[in-house]
Amino acid sequence: MSDVSREQIAEDLKSLAAADRVVTDPLVLKESSIDRFRRYEGYHGVFLKPFPAAVVYVKSAEEVSAILKYAGAHKLNVVPRTGQSATEGGLETALENSIVIDGSRMDEIIKIDTYNMQATVQCGVPLQKLDELLREKGFTTGHSPQSKPLAQLGGLTATRSIGQFSTLYGGIEDMIVGLEAVFPNGQISRIKNVPRRAAGPDIRHIAIGSEGTLCFITEVTVKIFPFFPDNYVFLGYLLDDMDTGFRILRDVMAAGYKPSVARLYDGPDGSYHFSHFSEDKCVLIFVAEGPKPLADATAQAIRDITAGYPIYKTVAPKLIDRWFAQLNWDPSNIEEEKREIMELNNICNTTEISADWSTIHSIYEVCIKRIADEIPDLTLLGGHSSHSYLNGTNLYFVYFYNVVDCEPQEELTKYHLPIKKIIVEETIKAGGSMCHHHGVGKHRTAWIEDEYGSSYYMLKTLKEAFDPEGIMNMGTIFPLED
Amino acid sequence: MKILVCFKVVPDLDAMRQEDWVAEDLAVDVSFLPREWNSFDESALETALRLADASGGHQLSAVSIGGSLLNPFFKTLAALKFDEVFRIELDGDLRFSPGRIAALLAAFIRREQFDVVLCGRQSGVGDNAQTPLILTEMLGLPCITQAAEVHPAPENSLRVISRVEGGLLEQRIRPPCILTIGDTQSTYLRIPTLKDRMQYGKRPVTVIDARELEQDSDADSDAGYHAGLSSPRAQPRLVKLEPVDNRRAGVVIDTGTPQEKARLLYERYLQERLS
Ligand SMILES: Cc1cc2nc3c(=O)[nH]c(=O)nc-3n(C[C@H](O)[C@H](O)[C@H](O)COP(=O)(O)OP(=O)(O)OC[C@H]3O[C@@H](n4cnc5c(N)ncnc54)[C@H](O)[C@@H]3O)c2cc1C
Numbered sequence: 001m002s003d004v005s006r007e008q009i010a011e012d013l014k015s016l017a018a019a020d021r022v023v024t025d026p027l028v029l030k031e032s033s034i035d036r037f038r039r040y041e042g043y044h045g046v047f048l049k050p051f052p053a054a055v056v057y058v059k060s061a062e063e064v065s066a067i068l069k070y071a072g073a074h075k076l077n078v079v080p081r082t083g084q085s086a087t088e089g090g091l092e093t094a095l096e097n098s099i100v101i102d103g104s105r106m107d108e109i110i111k112i113d114t115y116n117m118q119a120t121v122q123c124g125v126p127l128q129k130l131d132e133l134l135r136e137k138g139f140t141t142g143h144s145p146q147s148k149p150l151a152q153l154g155g156l157t158a159t160r161s162i163g164q165f166s167t168l169y170g171g172i173e174d175m176i177v178g179l180e181a182v183f184p185n186g187q188i189s190r191i192k193n194v195p196r197r198a199a200g201p202d203i204r205h206i207a208i209g210s211e212g213t214l215c216f217i218t219e220v221t222v223k224i225f226p227f228f229p230d231n232y233v234f235l236g237y238l239l240d241d242m243d244t245g246f247r248i249l250r251d252v253m254a255a256g257y258k259p260s261v262a263r264l265y266d267g268p269d270g271s272y273h274f275s276h277f278s279e280d281k282c283v284l285i286f287v288a289e290g291p292k293p294l295a296d297a298t299a300q301a302i303r304d305i306t307a308g309y310p311i312y313k314t315v316a317p318k319l320i321d322r323w324f325a326q327l328n329w330d331p332s333n334i335e336e337e338k339r340e341i342m343e344l345n346n347i348c349n350t351t352e353i354s355a356d357w358s359t360i361h362s363i364y365e366v367c368i369k370r371i372a373d374e375i376p377d378l379t380l381l382g383g384h385s386s387h388s389y390l391n392g393t394n395l396y397f398v399y400f401y402n403v404v405d406c407e408p409q410e411e412l413t414k415y416h417l418p419i420k421k422i423i424v425e426e427t428i429k430a431g432g433s434m435c436h437h438h439g440v441g442k443h444r445t446a447w448i449e450d451e452y453g454s455s456y457y458m459l460k461t462l463k464e465a466f467d468p469e470g471i472m473n474m475g476t477i478f479p480l481e482d
Numbered sequence: 483m484k485i486l487v488c489f490k491v492v493p494d495l496d497a498m499r500q501e502d503w504v505a506e507d508l509a510v511d512v513s514f515l516p517r518e519w520n521s522f523d524e525s526a527l528e529t530a531l532r533l534a535d536a537s538g539g540h541q542l543s544a545v546s547i548g549g550s551l552l553n554p555f556f557k558t559l560a561a562l563k564f565d566e567v568f569r570i571e572l573d574g575d576l577r578f579s580p581g582r583i584a585a586l587l588a589a590f591i592r593r594e595q596f597d598v599v600l601c602g603r604q605s606g607v608g609d610n611a612q613t614p615l616i617l618t619e620m621l622g623l624p625c626i627t628q629a630a631e632v633h634p635a636p637e638n639s640l641r642v643i644s645r646v647e648g649g650l651l652e653q654r655i656r657p658p659c660i661l662t663i664g665d666t667q668s669t670y671l672r673i674p675t676l677k678d679r680m681q682y683g684k685r686p687v688t689v690i691d692a693r694e695l696e697q698d699s700d701a702d703s704d705a706g707y708h709a710g711l712s713s714p715r716a717q718p719r720l721v722k723l724e725p726v727d728n729r730r731a732g733v734v735i736d737t738g739t740p741q742e743k744a745r746l747l748y749e750r751y752l753q754e755r756l757s
Contacts, residue, residue, distance in 0.1 A: 164668040275554055276493075276516045318514045326497050346673045374675065404676060425658045 002074050006097055009053040009076065014098065016066040021057040021105070026258055027053055032100045035084065035091035037412075037443060040347050043338055044408035051095045052079070053238065055100040061180060061188045061218040064101060069186040070215065072469045075357040078184075079473050080212035082124050083154035087350070088441020090159070090211050094475035101216060103154045110219070114139060118193060120221040123154025140227040142169030142260075145437075149330035154217045160209035166387045167261035168254075168289065169225065171437070173208050180219035181207045184467050193221045206462060211439045212473035214466045226291075233299035234287040234324075236315030237306055238281040242266050243361050244309055245284045249296055249388050251308075252286070257301050261287035261324075262388045266364075269382030269398050277319055281312050285320055314472045346379060348400045349416045350371045355432030356392035360385070363430050364395055370422045375415060377402045387436065395438040397423055417443065445479035483638070483657060486596040487530045487544045488587055488614075489523035491555050492607045500725065508720050512607075517551065522602025524595035524671045526663040531562060531601055531672065537634035541565050543596070547586060549573045553687065561674035568594075572692035572717050577608035578720055581712035584616035588708070589695035591621060597657035598640065603628060603664045610718060614662040620708050621660070626653055628664035 004012070011204075013022045023029075028052040034042050041048065053076075058064050066164065072077045077095040082103045084091060093100065106122035109130060113119065114137065121130055128149045131141050144163035145151060151161065162171035170174065178193035191204055191281060207217050239245050246266035253260060263285045270283040279360045288298035341347050355363050364383060370382055380400040401415050420443065424434040428450050435444060435451075447457045461476055474480060493515035502599035503510055518529070534540045543569040544559050546552055556567045570586055577713065591599060599621075618625040628644040635641040639656040645664055655661075674683070699708065710716060733751075735743045 020741070173679075271554065274516070276551065280554075316514065320495050322499070322502075322514055323516070325499070340670055343668050343670050381676060382631045400673070402673065440743055 002076050002097055004076075004097075005073050006053040009074075009097060009099065012070060013054050013056050013067065016070060017056050017058055017063045021058070021059070023055045024053075026051075026386065029053075032091070033093045035086040035089060037087060037089040037441065038092065040341065040409045040411045041401065043342055048409060049092050049094065050096045050098070052098040052100045055102055055252060057102045057105045059105055061182050063186055064103075064182040064216045065186040065220060065442050067099065067101060067472070068182060069185050071381050071471045072184050073185075075469055076471060077273065077474050078212075078216075078471050080154070080216045082154035083126065083147070083150050083156075083218045085147040085150040085310050086155065086159070086439070088438045090439055090441045090473065090476050092442050092475070094442060094480060097119070099222050103216070103218065104152060106154075106218060107112040107152075109133065111137075112137070112224070116223070116328070117224050118221050119224050120193070120219065121153050121218050122326075123152065123157075123217050125153050125326075127153060127156060131296075134224055135227050135229075138221065138227055139224040141222055142176065142225045143175060143222070144328075145327055148328050150334075153220050153222075157208055157217050157220050158211050162387055162436065162437040164263075164324075164386065165260035165287070167262045167389075168258045171387075172222075173205065175222045176204055176208060176351045177222055177223060178221045179204060179217060181215040181217045183215045184237060184471055188218075189215075190219075199479055206466070209439070211441070211476050213477050214462060228290060228292070228295070231289055231295040232291045232321070233295055234317035234320040235286040235288070235299060235302055235306075236317065236320045237284040237311050237369060238277075238315060239284055240281060240310065240312055242364060246357065246361050246385070246393070248284060248306055248309055248456040249385065249393055252302055253388050253390055253393075255301065257298050257304065259286040259298055259302060260289045261285060263384055263386045264308055265384040266368075266382045268380055269384050272380060272382065272398070274319070274323065277315060279313075283315070287320075287324070303461060331401060345403045346400055347403060347411070348380075348398065350396055350438075351420050352394055352438055353423060353427040353432050353434055354387075354392060354394040354436040355427060356429060359430045360395060362391055363427055363432060367423050367426050369399060370426070371397075371399065371419055374422065375399075375401070375419055377404045377415070396436070424482055440477045442475045445475065445477065448477060448479065483540045483597045485533065485540050485542050485592070485598045485600065486591065487523070487526050487542075487600045488617075489527060489544055489546050489602070490520040490605050491508060491517045491546065491552055492520045492605055493549065495520050495607065503725065505723075505724055508723060510723070517555075519555065519671060520579075520605040520607075521669060522596075522663055523606060524602070525666040525669050526600040526602045527559070528668055528671045529629070529663055529666060532630050533634065533640075543568065543588060543594070545570065545587065547576065548574050549691070556675060556687045557679070557683045560672075560685035560687075561679040561681075562672065563678070563682055566688065567685065567686045568690060570590060570690050570692050570695065578610065579609040579712075579714075580608075580612035580716045581616055583613050584620055585699045585708060585712035586692055586695050587613075587617050588620035589698040590690065591617075593695075593698065597659075599623075599658075599660045600632075601660065601662050603662040605617050613661060618660045618712050619711065623658050623660050624655060625660040625662065626655060629661045630664060630666050646702065649674075657659045678687050718741055 010024045030047050032055050033051050077098040079093055079098055081091050081102045089422055104124040107124040108122045110120040132370040134140050145161050145163050178191045180190045182188050265283040267280045270278040274283055286302050288295045378401050383395050383397040387394045403411050406414050424447050427434050497515050526540040542564045544564050547570040561569050595603040599691050601614035626642045629642050630645050631643040633641040639654050643650050735746050
């Protein structure tokens with residue numbers, strides 16, 4: 001329990017960061033108590049989490065350090081944030097009088113080094129801004145999550161995010177060469193940018209995926225890649241069933257090819273995205289890119305592999321190309337979604353998992369069946385695989401439901417959480433991972449020990465070591481103790 | 483009451499790139515674009531459902547003109563418990579043919595005898611805003627345009643609220659009549675549950691050959707006059723496509739504290755506009 005009042009916290013923060021960057025406007029505090037996980041409640045004006053004492057917009061690692069030391073001294077919970085596109089409750093302020101540390105004004109692109117193929121940026125640089133700048137110079141980060149117009153590099157690192165072109169470029173963990181982070185005791189640590197190291201464990205991963213529970217990330221250096229927009233080859237197929245799709249994906253990956261995009265949609269999710277051509281079939285999409293000979297060879301190999309399978313129809317490349325251009329979400333999409341939710345009382349939520357090739361299809365089938373049987377008022381239930389690896393792939397379950405006969409605060413307990421529970425439990429039972437790329441947030445913590453098994457010891461020890469006072473984004477990844 | 487909603491499914495033009503608009507002989511290809519309800523028609527469909535919710539005993543039907551690409555949309559309407567769904571089978575470019583569309587709909591409506599016909603006021607593609615008015619002319623029915631709300635009223639009539647310049651106009655109308663739907667409060671069509679899709683969504687679409695209806699129109703008593711309305715010569719013709727420059731001038735206020743920026747914004751740009 002803290003020994004200072006909300007008012008005092010705000011006052012004290014003004015001496016640690018410029019006064020005009022400490023915000024206590026009630027509306028801002030209210031909206032800073034949740035993220036998109038609770039957007040249905042939020043849109044209806046229901047805010048159930050304690051409001052933070054203040055939001056502070058930091059400008060330097062030194063300021064972050066001072067604030068973390070202050071929070072530690074007074075046992076105040078701290079919630080780091082940047083782009084605020086979190087979907088799993090990572091930004092919920094679970095404890096009274098939290099301090100939200102917002103890194104979005106640390107938005108300097110520090111260095112673009114095209115000889116050593118890396119770019120160094122502060123945590124608040126929007127990914128879209130960095131990538132656009134790079135593209136003007138003929139390069140790209142290769143990172144393209146659907147939230148590219150919203151998310152910033154700090155949050156993207158903290159959630160272990162992944163983009164649509166991951167099969168070629170990898171997830172953020174494959175892109176980050178070094179970073180700077182501030183720990184709860186005020187320690188500012190820099191991990192230098194080198195091509196590889198074998199000097200002990202890879203400590204980048206203490207920050208990558210930590211979801212604000214161990215440190216505040218202030219700077220990252222990412223790899224950059226040459227950008228060849230003219231060499232894209234789009235391939236699309238309609239299939240009768242998901243099993244065929246998973247087998248094709250597996251063969252492409254196991255044969256060693258690296259298309260940038262490899263996506264497989266089931267019938268319902270496919271019709272939602274591709275109503276103009278999917279004919280209720282499963283949709284399989286590939287994009288080959290890179291230097292022309294490589295892109296062309298990859299595309300040809302995929303054509304050869306798919307030729308060995310029963311294909312219902314081949315899709316014209318332009319259909320795929322134009323669809324991609326519309327995939328990302330910017331603030332206008334968020335606004336439009338809000339209007340739809342409020343007007344229709346219909347909302348979409350998702351849960352993403354991963355598993356090896358042997359189990360992915362059975363996880364898909366059992367989850368779809370159980371959700372359809374057990375959950376009321378569904379209007380769409382489906383899923384897609386959007387990130388494939390040598391040994392398996394992910395599944396992104398998508399579900400829309402009408403919110404019927406319940407108060408806004410019951411939406412999660414009536415629909416989203418029971419669905420998540422089915423998916424998480426079935427996935428862990430089958431040996432997969434319950435989180436593929438959105439992070440654990442605050443609503444999958446009940447299964448974190450099951451997810452890790454005996455290695456939970458290693459994870460828990462990190463938390464105990466780096467955050468002994470328990471101030472960093474409490475309730476995220478690690479369940480709150482009652 | 484027998485209520486019919488005439489609707490159109492349109493390509494999502496937001497998904498077009500600048501280069502996609504450049505086409506020899508103006509034949510812009512939109513076949514690769516996702517399809518969606520024409521927005522005013524979507525409002526018309528929801529308005530019909532709300533009218534049915536508010537008072538029982540109505541029979542809801544929906545009709546559209548086109549090919550089998552429309553089928554998923556009909557499935558949705560069936561799942562939303564529209565009693566009958568009709569597709570007038572006709573492939574071809576009807577974007578600039580409001581007269582021809584109206585003639586087909588008029589023949590269909592005469593055949594099936596509906597009491598109330600709801601149409602979106604215009605479609606984003608073609609932008610003619612003529613079909614419902616020509617249809618009104620052909621059927622010789624009273625029409626209220628720009629309806630925003632439709633409610634049941636005593637003696638089998640309807641209370642229709644429409645937007646007019648400077649306010650709302652409330653009128654009572656006794657069917658048969660045509661209502662064109664403009665800006666409504668709720669613009670989206672409700673979404674059927676998976677259970678309703680399973681239970682009702684498979685209801686077959688009644689497919690009508692456009693040629694049959696065209697023969698019917700020839701038998702219409704004012705055939706000569708109406709043929710004039712729907713003849714190719716009366717149709718608008720696409721003669722030119724030109725890009726619109728959507729850029730707007732902007733000023734970035736980048737000095738001072740947020741309070742100072744807000745004051746500058748107010749004093750320099752908002753004050754005179756607000757007063
Ligand atoms: C429409 C939409 C599409 C999405 N698509 C994808 C996708 O394709 N792939 C994907 O991986 N994710 C996706 N997401 C999820 C989300 O965008 C990502 O998790 C993203 O990485 C969050 O970045 P952000 O800057 O918005 O972080 P925030 O939302 O601000 O924070 C996310 C988490 O990171 C922590 N955090 C933020 N900044 C810091 C920091 N500086 N130091 C330490 N911790 C920090 C927060 O405490 C929180 O737990 C999507 C979200 C939306 C809304």
